Amino acid sequence: MPSTPPSTIQRRITSVEMCDIVKRFPGVLANDRVCFDVRAGEVHALLGENGAGKSTLMRQLYGMYQPDAGEILIDGQRVEFHSPADAIRSGIGMIHQHFMLVPTLTVAENIALGLPSSRGPVLDLDKVSARVQELSAAYRLKVESDAYVWQLSVGEQQRVEILKALYRGASFIILDEPTAVLTPQEVDDLFATLKHMVSEGHGLVFISHKLNEVMAISDRVTVLRDGCMAGTIPGREATRDILVSMMVGREVKPLAPQPLQAGAARLKIEGLRAQGDRGTEALRGVDIEVHAGEIVGLAGVSGNGQRELAQCLAGLRKVTTGTITIDGKDLTHTELKAHIEAGLAYVPEERMRDGAIRDFSVEENVFLHDHAAPAYTHAGIFLDFRKMAAHATDLVKQFSVKTPSLDTPIKNLSGGNIQKLILARELSRKPKILIAAQPTRGVDIGASEYIHQRLLEQRATGTAILLISEDLDEIRSLSDRIAVIYEGHIIGIVQRGEATVEEIGLMMAGVSATHG
C-alpha cells in the first residue's frame, strides 16, 4: 500500500476557485465571465473546441496571463499571480502540451533545472536523483533519473514533466491536452497515474477535446464554448451526446456509413521502401491495397512512416524499392505531376505549410494546382479572373467555407474553414484516389463532422481513400479496413469492427495482432 508520499506537497490546497473570469485579447473576448473550481481529490475536465478559451483560462490560473476581471481564490483566499513562479509557489503546476524539457540533459538535470541547489553554486544531482526516485516510486511513475531525455519515449517524457511538477511541490496540477501524443496504452498508464494522484489528495484539471477520455477520467466536466461557460456536469452523467451538444451548441448525429461493395483495386502499394529526411529508412516494406469505394484507415503513432508514405504516394519522395500502382499504371518513380494526372489528390498533414499559402487569398489558394488549366486562363498565359472567381465562389458555397470574401488572405480563416477549402480544392478535381492525412487535426467538431461526411460521400462515388490519422475514433468510424503502421511497415490489417481499440492500440505499440 502506498504510504503518504514523502512530504510532496508543500502546501496542501483544498480548493481552487476562479470566479467570473474575463480575459480580452485585442478584438477577442477569450473568456467571458467564466467560473471554474477544482477541489482536492478530483479530476475536473475542461472541455471545448479549439479556441473555446480552455488554455487561456488555465494560463491565468498558472500566472501566465492576468485576468481583466474576476478573481482567483485558493482555499477561500484571494490570490494574484503575476508569473508562473507565483503559481508554483502556491502549489499549482502545469503540464504543457509541448514538453518543456532539454533533450540533451538527464531526467534529474531537467528536474533540477531552474531550481536553487541545496549546495549553493554546486549541483546536488545525487540528492535530486534520490528525491526523484522516491517520488517515482510513490506515484508509480517509472523513470530512470539518470537517463537522457532524448532516449525517452513520449510517454516517459510526460512522466518526467509530471515528476517535475511534483518535485516543485505542486498540489494542483493542470494537464493541457496530455493525451494528444500518446498511444492508447500510454493513455491507460497516464490515467492510472492520475487516479493515483487524485487518491493522494491532488486536484487535477484535465484539458481535452477528446470525449471518451473526458468521460473515462473526470469527476466533473466543465464545457467552454466561444469563451463562455456552456455548463458543468458530474462526470458520471456525461454522455457523448450531451457533451457534444454542449460543445457545439446543437446536436451532432453520429456517422453511420453504409457498407459498400468495394470495386477494383485503385491504389496498390507493394513492398514499398523509402528513406526518411534523416537518411534512415522510414518505410520498410509497406503493402496496402485501396479499392474503389473503400476507405482504408492508416492508424499509427505519428512518426512511424505515415508522412513518408503519403509523400511517396504523391510523388514527392523518392522510392528506394517496391512499387506504387495507380489504376494499373506504375507510378513508382514519377513526379507529382504524373500522379495528379493519374487522378490522385492529396490533403497534406501540415495544412498551413504544405497545403496552403498563408498570404495568398482564398481564391488564389483554390488554384494552387490548376491556375494554368485552360479553363481558367486566356491562352494559358493570363489568369482569367472571372472564371477563377466563379469556380472559387462555387467551392466556397458548396463546402460552406466561412470567409468574408474571396480576397481574404487564407491565414485569417479558422483551421476548420481552411481545411474545408483544401478538401474542396482536392475533391473538385474529381480524384480517383484521395490521400487524406490528418484531415481533422485541430479542426472544430462542426467542421470535422462536415469533412467526415464529405469523405463518405466521396467514397460513395467510387473514390479510393487512404485516411491517415492518429485519431483512432476517426479511423474507426470511417474506415472499411484499418491498417496499422509501426516503424515503417504494416503490422496488421483488420476489417471494420473486427478489432477492439485495445487490439489496435497494441498493434500501434508494435505488438502483432493474432488475426488479420
Add this chain to the structure above:
Amino acid sequence: MSVASADTLPRSRRLSIDWVNAAFRIGLLLLSLLFAFLIGAVVLLLLGANPLVAYSTMFTGVFGSVYGVTQSLVKATPLLLVGLGICIAFRASVINIGAEGQLILGALMATWFSLQFRTWPSWLLIPTTIILGFLAGAAWGFIPGILKARLEVNEILTTVMMNAIALQLMNLLLSGPLIDPAGITAGTYLAQSERLPEAVWLPRLVPQTLLHSGAIIAVLLAIAVYIFLWRTTIGYRIRAVGLNPDASRYAGIKVPFYQALSLTLAGGFAGLAGVVEVIGVQHRLLEGITSGYGFSGIVTALFGGLHPLGVIPASWLFGSLLVGADKMQRAVQVPSALVDMLSGLIVLFVIGSQWIANRWSKRRMAAAAGAKR
C-alpha cells in the same frame, strides 16, 4: 452560421483596395521619411551646417528649375528599372544583391554592340541594343540562379561575387579592347569607351536637358511587371514560390526553376538600367557608370513596397534625393554622402514602420473577427 453566398462575394474585388490600410501605410512611409530627415538634420548641425538652409537648397535644387525636375527623373529611371527586377526576385524570395554587376553587363553589351554595328539605322539599332542589353544582364543573373536551383548555392554570396567579376571585367575591357582611341592618341588613356554613334542615342524628351525616352520605357515596363506578377500564370507561380516553397512544391510547381527564372529576369531589368545609362545619358561607357544604382535600386524597391507600381514614385523620390544632395553639397559644403546616410535611415525607418503596420493590420483583423462573434 452565416455563410457568404455567391452574391455577396465581391465581384470586381481586385479593384477594391483596402483604402484605410493603404492610407495608413503611406502615412507611415511619409513619417519614416520625416524621421530620417530629422536625424539627418542633427548630423547637419554636428557638421556645422544649418539644416534648414541645407534642406531648402535641396528642395529648390530639385523643384526650382526645369533642369532639376528633369534631372531627378533621369536618375529615377535606372533606379526604377533596377527596382522592378528586385521586385521580381524578392517576390520569389530570392535575394538579388547582384544588380550592380548585371547593370554593368547590360552597359557593356550596349556599348560593344552599338559600336560594332554603328551603321545600322536607329529604328533597328536601338531596339536590338536594348534587347541584347537585357539578355546580357539576364545572363549575369542566370548564373547565380542556376547555381541556386541546381546546387542550392546561396544567391546572396554568388550575386555579390558576380558584382566583383563584372566590375573587373569592365575595367579590363575599358583599359584595352573598348578604350577610346581618341584617348590613346591624346595620351590621356582615360578609362572610357569611344563615343557611341548618334543612331543609338535615345531621343531627348525635353530639349536642353538629359531627360530621355528611357524614362517612359521604364514606366511602361513597371506596368508590364505588375501585370506579369499578378495576372499571369508565371507571375502567380513566382509569388507562390516566394511565399511558401513547400506548398508550391506540393502543388507541383517547380520551385528551383522559378527561383532561377526570377533571378534571371531581375538581372535583365538591371541590365536595362545599364543600357539606358549608356545610350540615354552618357552616350559612352565610362568608369563608375553604375553610380551605385544597383544598390540604391534595392532600397527603392523596398520603399516601394516591392510593388512595381509603388516603385514608380519611390524611384522618383530617391532620384530627387540624389539631385538635391548634389545641390546641397555645393551650397552648404556638406558631403553629398549625407544622402547615402539619409537613404540608409529611410530604409531603417521603413522596415520599422512595416513592423508597426503589420501589427496594426493584425489588430484590425482581430477586431473585425471579434466584432463578427
